[in-house]
Every structure is written in C-alpha cells, then in structure tokens.
Amino acid sequence: MHAKHEFCCVIHFAGLKAVGESCIIPLTYYQVNVCGSINLFLVMKEHNVKRLVFSSSSTVYGEPQFLPITESHPVGQNLLNGYAKSKYYIEGILQDLCNSDKEWFVIILRYFNPVGAHSSGTLGEDPNGIPNNLMPYVAHVAVGNIPNLNVFGNDYNTIDGTGVRDYLHIMDLAEGHVSALEKMLKSNDSGAIAINLGTGNGYSVLQVINMFSEVSKRKIKYEIVGRRSGDCGSSYCDASFAKEYLGWEAKRTLKEMCEDTWRWQSLYPQGFSTKT
Ligand SMILES: CC(=O)N[C@H]1[C@@H](OP(=O)(O)OP(=O)(O)OC[C@H]2O[C@@H](n3ccc(=O)[nH]c3=O)[C@H](O)[C@@H]2O)O[C@H](CO)[C@H](O)[C@@H]1O
Numbered sequence: 388m389h390a391k392h393e394f395c396c397v398i399h400f401a402g403l404k405a406v407g408e409s410c411i412i413p414l415t416y417y418q419v420n421v422c423g424s425i426n427l428f429l430v431m432k433e434h435n436v437k438r439l440v441f442s443s444s445s446t447v448y449g450e451p452q453f454l455p456i457t458e459s460h461p462v463g464q465n466l467l468n469g470y471a472k473s474k475y476y477i478e479g480i481l482q483d484l485c486n487s488d489k490e491w492f493v494i495i496l497r498y499f500n501p502v503g504a505h506s507s508g509t510l511g512e513d514p515n516g517i518p519n520n521l522m523p524y525v526a527h528v529a530v531g532n533i534p535n536l537n538v539f540g541n542d543y544n545t546i547d548g549t550g551v552r553d554y555l556h557i558m559d560l561a562e563g564h565v566s567a568l569e570k571m572l573k574s575n576d577s578g579a580i581a582i583n584l585g586t587g588n589g590y591s592v593l594q595v596i597n598m599f600s601e602v603s604k605r606k607i608k609y610e611i612v613g614r615r616s617g618d619c620g621s622s623y624c625d626a627s628f629a630k631e632y633l634g635w636e637a638k639r640t641l642k643e644m645c646e647d648t649w650r651w652q653s654l655y656p657q658g659f660s661t662k663t
Pocket of ligand 1: 404405445446499500501519520521522524536537538540552592615619622
C-alpha cells in the first residue's frame with residue numbers, strides 16, 4: 388500500500404473490543420490489540436508516517452475514582468479485564484514512541500460507549516454470532532432473533548441498580564475522528580494527547596431498554612442475572628476537553644441512537660446477509 392500511495396496520517400481502529408470475552412481469551416486480546424498495533428507502528432515508522440489517531444477506550448480508567456471522568460483521571464489502576472489492559476498498554480507504547488521521537492503526533496481518542504447506526508438504516512453493527520455489547524443485543528431481542536436479554540447486575544450504586552454508561556452515537560464518534568484528523572493536519576503540536584469522546588450523560592441499562600422499547604414499539608424481554616466479570620458500575624465523561632481542543636461535541640440523543648439502531652435492525656434483521 389505504501390508503495391502505491393502516500394500517507395500523511397493513519398487512523399487505527401482495528402481491534403477486539405468485548406470486555407467479557409477478553410476475560411476468557413486474554414492472549415488473543417493481547418495478540419490482536421497489542422501486537423497488531425506494534426506491527427502497524429513499525430510500518431508507519433519505516434515509511435516516515437508519524438501522525439496517528441488511535442481508538443482507545445474509557446476502559447483505561449478502570450473502576451472510576453470520580454465522575455464525570457476527565458482526562459486527568461488516573462489510568463491503568465485496578466483495570467478490570469484484558470481488553471482494558473490491552474488499550475492501556477498501547478497508550479503506554481505510544482507515549483514511549485512520542486518521547487523517543489518528537490516528530491510523532493498522536494491523538495488518543497478514549498471512546499465511551501459508541502452505539503447506533505447510520506440514519507439511512509443501511510449501515511449498522513453486524514456482530515459475528517451473539518452480540519457482546521448492550522445495544523446490538525437489545526436490537527436483536529427487539530427484532531426477534533434472541534428471546535431475551537440478560538441484564539448483568541442490579542445491585543450497583545446507580546439510579547436503578549443497573550450499570551450506567553455514556554452512550555455515544557456512532558455518527559458523532561465518526562465526526563470526532565474527522566475533527567481529530569483536521570487538527571492533526573493544521574497543527575504543529577507533537578506528542579501523545581488523550582481526549583475523551585462521549586456525551587457526558589450516563590444512562591442505565593434499564594433506561595436504554597425502556598427507550599429502545601419506546602422507539603421500536605416492541606417489548607424487550609429481560610432477566611436480571613449476576614454481574615458480568617470485568618464490569619464497573621458507572622462510567623461517564625467530562626467531554627469539555629474535546630470541545631476545547633478539537634472543537635467537537637456530541638449532538639445526538641439516546642433517542643436518536645435507539646431510533647437509528649432500530650431502523651438498521653428492522654431493515655436488516657440478519658445484518659448484511661439479509662436478503663432484500
Ligand atoms: C466502562 C467501559 O469499560 N466501557 C467500555 C466497554 O463498554 P461496556 O463493556 O460497558 O459496553 P457493553 O455494551 O458491553 O455494556 C454496557 C452495559 O450494559 C450491560 N450489559 C451488556 C450486555 C448485555 O447483554 N447485558 C447487559 O446488561 C453491561 O453490564 C454494562 O453495564 O467496552 C466498549 C467497547 O465494547 C467501550 O470501549 C467502552 O468504553
């Protein structure tokens with residue numbers, strides 16, 4: 388690819404991303420996420436491409452010590468799962484790389500919980516097998532592919548006892564990357580800089596289920612089960628640095644996240660393999 392094209396920046400999205408799965412197959416998480424990233428950074432270095440946008444995760448903050456989470460919240464402490472550690476290690480590798488060579492400029496985007504689909508309904512999340520994440524799971528229950536949802540714990544210290552997360556529309560997330568790229572192209576900054584991408588609002592699992600049920604007009608059958616290994620109770624961000632540094636802020640609501648997910652799932656009940 389480098390022989391045919393000239394690159395000025397790279398966005399590194401690739402990786403495995405399921406908290407529960409990473410507790411079962413940690414080596415695969417380290418191999419794909421950490422080794423895969425090192426291979427990419429080596430190729431970039433070889434071709435003198437030193438600007439990178441990296442998809443990290445709020446998971447590097449571990450069990451939050453305060454809310455909302457700012458970028459100065461400690462990272463790497465009490466990390467609850469292999470997925471979190473893999474993202475934390477990559478962030479560390481990028482720091483070392485930037486310290487070793489001042490020409491590198493890396494924007495680390497710490498995603499909170501990206502969900503939703505393109506508003507056309509033609510592009511959405513199509514997990515392999517049973518979904519791991521909440522929103523695609525709820526969508527599969529609503530469309531009738533899966534009989535019911537397991538809600539992992541209702542004994543957290545939250546509004547209704549279920550886990551609270553900062554859900555972010557995938558189109559807002561995409562726009563966040565465009566802002567990061569634009570910043571990279573016009574700024575003379577260097578080093579590794581971490582930025583939260585979220586809305587700053589937290590919603591519980593039951594609030595998500597209720598909103599999805601309202602927009603889809605379907606009953607979402609669920610059962611409360613024990614906590615999922617590797618989960619924390621609440622996680623939502625202070626998103627002000629993204630606004631200040633990138634000029635980006637999330638615009639879309641939880642309702643739009645559910646509506647767009649439902650449009651995609653009801654048009655494509657079997658994902659991209661749906662016969663149309
Ligand atoms: C705090 C944290 O680490 N957040 C990261 C983690 O999100 P999460 O692991 O929080 O995302 P998720 O969608 O798997 O879970 C969201 C919430 O729904 C609950 N739930 C989920 C599935 C289900 O079948 N039933 C159920 O109750 C789960 O316990 C949690 O409270 O991974 C994401 C990528 O996947 C992002 O990197 C997030 O930043």
